[in-house]
Amino acid sequence: MSIVYEHVSASVTVVTLAGELDVYTCVTLREVLVGLINDGRFLLAIDMREVDFIESPGTGVLVGALKRLRAHGGHLALSGAQGQVRKHFRITRLDRIFPIHPTALAAEESLSAPALDHRTARTAAPAR
Template identity: 40%
Template sequence: MDFGIAHHLVGEIAVVQVSGWIEIGSAPQMRDTLIGVIDEGHVHVVIDLSEVVFLDSTGLGVIIGLLHRLRTHNGSLALAGATDRVYKVFRTTQLTKVLTITETVADAIAAVNSGAAGAQAP
């Protein structure tokens, strides 16, 4: 499956839809898109992972880098819709303790709106 990334706004929240493989070849495009979202002034971000079939350590690095960047802007980050395979990567690396991961985009938006999404230091 080819990598794809797009974003749209839901109120003040940038919802970034990612599909395909997030790995060493696609991570730079993902990073550049996410940095662009922040540079546009959107510091509350939800990443929809429902169509991601693979995530490697390079992709994890992009997500953690985004979290750190958002923290410096008093922003927030929530992830949504990770498949079992992708969620296992977060669980194995214990990033489930640091990141807000929800089943649906609607739940992730609610977490961001309530201030429960992970941008504040744990």
């Protein structure tokens, strides 16, 4: 499995995966995601366009990352899941927990929008 990440903005990090996400490779993914979260990266877009195969331990890592992110007010969005990978999310009903966007850009934008709304809400004058 190949794992590459890029900080595309001050708050959003895109993690691009390629290959198989199984019991052996999920350990490395967990280390990368936990490292990003520990570094204060709380908005993660996971690009799964090049993931050929996924097993339950792999989705377990994603669920664990989502829980950690939510504890910090963050979120995780997926993109590009297709074939067996998309079917895995549908069968396990995890597609109801993880938004699966058609492109990495759509996933990035979905993470940026709540942050913008949050900033607007904080700077608005209080109602009298």
